Amino acid sequence: MIRSLLRVCIPLALPLVAIIPVPALADTAPVAVATLPQVMPQPAAMALTGGTLSIDKTATIVVIGPEDREVVRLTREALALLGVQRIRTARRVPRSPSETCVVLGAGDVAALATALRTVGGTPPAVPEGYTLASKAMDNGAALIVLAGRDADGLYYAGQTLKQIARRGTLPALRIEDRPRMAVRGTIEGFYGAPWSLADRLAHVAFLGSLKANTYVYSPKDDPFARDRWREPYPAATLAQLGRLVTAARAQHVRFTYAISPGPSICYSDPADLAALKRKFGAFSELGVRSFYIAYDDIAYDKWNCEADRAALGEPGKAAAGRAQAGLTNTIMAWLAARDGDEAELMIVPTEYYDALESPYKAALRAVDPRVLVQWTGTDVVPPSIAIRDAKAATKAFGRKTLLWDNYPVNDFEESSGRLLMAPYDRREPGLADQLNGILANPMNQEAPSRVAVTGSVAFSWNDRDYNPGKTWVWAARELASGDEATAQALLLLFDLEHLAPTFGSQPWQPQSPGLARVLDTVTDALANGSPQAQRSALQDLSILADRITAAPATIRTGVRDPGFLSQAAPWLDAMGHWGKALQATSAGLTAALAADPASAIRFAKAASEVEAASAISTIPGTTRPQGKVRMGDGVLDRFIRDAPALVAN
Structure with missing residues (x-):
């Protein structure tokens, strides 16, 4: 009995002050040589600090602070991939771990900081940042620490640990990571058949696995979000969307509900304002705190009601900008009063591409600075996006913009009959300093879209170290579940669907x-x-x-x-x-x-x-x-x- 206890990661009755190492045994096996693993997205900093760790058949997960079930699940799955057969859980860090121990925690907690120092890590300092560090103790036991600046950062650390564990081995290493852009993800914003619930559930899980944090629900062919926006959703539809909201939250993905009232709204009608609030309110009851008003693909040379002419003057660019700014600010104030710091509002303007000065953009600059304004680049489907383009957009819209990247969306004539599966490319490193983030607009085909979206998410996390080719191969291996023959076959398919068209005659990526x-x-x-x-x-x-x-x-x-x-x-x-x-x-x-x-x-x-x-x-x-x-x-x-x-x- 005493002998068996020596191999147990025993939690203390009091918080840990120091981890006391056990003297090394004379017959300790030599440390296996380690190689640096690939992590997607590429971390800000990653280095080996020793050889391959010896992982015991039994391990303990120590949770410091509130427990995130998804993080614990990811950790359990990672340990299973490393050969662990039995997992214990504890709430305190052991004084002298005698078997594999994984410490999970977020925020400024003394016990977490002490564990980090023991494995040579430093506490993450920025929102969504994390540190993952591992080390072999003197007795050979592996100590692995996952520390997040916040709950999101800890979740991302869990995703990284699972990625590494899929190799079947874990080296002693230190990863200090953080996102370069605040908003990373996708907008389901295409024309054509909207995704199914199964598609969306798979997609938010995919986004979470790559440390993306935003999914915008904005299918153009959802009648209750556009043509019939004033009407409530059928109960069954709302219940399905509620399931998606819950699933996204578990994956640390922010569900954003978008509505497109522009084709019929009367800006000066209190009844339409009330209808918009009711629609948002229904999603608020589901736990949604992020909303979106789409003013794209509408005409601003006419009003939808005579009351707007009386209240806002003759229709035109400046008048449309004033009307949209007024509605946006009213909704932003209402959301902030109701949800406080959790409130988030995005818009896509009518002039959503180019960065040319116009009466519309000048009027739209009156939008509350807390509102995120989207921009698609130098064109609807831009062949490239440079830092100078983003700077021009900042000037035109009066703030850093949120890039709506229309790749790999395939809902336009030039993309007819195609899957768009070239890598995400020709976006200039350094854009993170000029943008609030990137939301890619995927294809009607959710799963094939992941090839390009993997790239856009990886770029928005770390644009400085982004490599299109390596990310493309990673996406193939992910779809292949690691089988190399399948991955090579997929790369042949990707090459045959490599062409990336624009609205013009020349594609921005070549075919095959x-x-x-x-x-x-x-x-x-x-x-x-x-x-x-x-x-x-x-x-x-x-x-x-x-x-x-x-x-x-x-x-x-x-x-x-x-x-x-x-x-x-x-x-x-x-x-x-x-x-x-x-x-x-x-x-x-x-x-x-x-x-x-x-x-x-x-x-x-x-x-x-x-x-x-x-x-x-x-x-x-x-x-x-x-x-x-x-x-x-x-x-x-x-x-x-x-x-x-x-x-x-």
């Missing part, structure tokens, strides 16, 4: 750059290479064609997310046909080089597969606009079309 390099090599080898170079290039093409053909089955087997598989189904179907078309093209070129008349049969087979791929459409009733699925267009289709002419028949 990886595939294009291989096809260019083949074309060049056939035109200029030796027979050996030609054979080598065609062999590489054949291997790639086989990989593309096999990828859909690999993805369907390896991806565990049913949402991704159903939402990407037409593109996976098309990918199989395009892979077979490329296989046949490769075989046709090889045959043609050998003067084999079977080349014509191969090229005909390729054309047949292209026809089959081109007949596949997007899922009816989802994406708006609908369209034929497009994959690798301008690259893959052109090569297959031109291939028969590359070698003489």
Whole structure:
């Protein structure tokens, strides 16, 4: 009995003053070499401080202060990944831990600060910041401390611990991390079929896992948020949204309810103001404290009622700005009186893109400085966003703006038939100093949207150290649940859906750059290479064609997310046909080089597969606009079309 107690992390009756190390045993095993883990988003500072820790089969979780069930759950899951089979819980830090102990706490607590000093960490100093530090004690027991500046920071520390633990080992290390931007997340703001409750629940869990803190509910096709905004939600719908609010809160994601009264509101009508307050009040009863008024996609050359003409004058840019500023300030004051410091209000203005001075923006600068004002960049879908652009927006709107980034949204004509799966890119490091945050507008397809959203969230957390390529690969591995073959198959899909269109004729990211390099090599080898170079290039093409053909089955087997598989189904179907078309093209070129008349049969087979791929459409009733699925267009289709002419028949 005495012997067994020596391996128990015994809580003290009194708070810990110092952790007394147990002398090292003579037969302590050598410390295993450790490697620096990848954490997403990239932490502000992360360093190894020793080798791989020895994790016991039994561990204790010590909770200092209020318990966050989600943090405890994350910690339990992390310990299980590290091989822990039995977990105890305690409320006090042990004097001399003799087995693996994890200490969880937030704020300025003496016992937490002492534990941090023991493992070489320092208390986090900024909101949402956290420190995660681990160390092997003299007796070999692992002590792991997760400290948040606040409850959010502690939750983020838990997410980081779980990410690291998925490797199956935990090194001695120190992470001191904090977000660069205050607002990080997404706005469900597209046209077309809104997400389902299952989509939204999955999405807020995804956001929480990446330390995002905001989800804005603003689907354009929700009639009770736009056309019928004065009417209350049906009880069943409101109950579903209540479930989402609760789930988001557990994931430390702030649910923001958005309403779009602009198409019909009478600004000077007290009844409309009362209707708006009633709508917000219903969500307040669900625990919502963050609200949003959308003034986008409306005309300001007319009023919706004659009373506004009498009260605000003739319609126009300046009058619209005054009307919107007045309504916004009234609602902000009402929210602040009711909810105090918890109150939050956002707006998206009618002039939501560009940073040009105008009578509208001048009038809108009267909006309460506590209100967050959104801006989409230099265009509705900007090809890039530079620091100078954000500075210009600050001047135009009279405050730092909150970026509404219209990527990877696919609800416009140029994106018809596409999934937008290129990495989040061409946003200048340093934007965190000029923006309040970033909210990405995702696609109708929730799960495929996570590829790009992973990037926007990672950039808003740490824009200085953001790496688009590494983040892109991380997103593939996440969808693949860590299976490398599935991740590689997904990267082939991402490459075929790499094109990122704008409202203009030129995309801001190219189509299929990886595939294009291989096809260019083949074309060049056939035109200029030796027979050996030609054979080598065609062999590489054949291997790639086989990989593309096999990828859909690999993805369907390896991806565990049913949402991704159903939402990407037409593109996976098309990918199989395009892979077979490329296989046949490769075989046709090889045959043609050998003067084999079977080349014509191969090229005909390729054309047949292209026809089959081109007949596949997007899922009816989802994406708006609908369209034929497009994959690798301008690259893959052109090569297959031109291939028969590359070698003489």
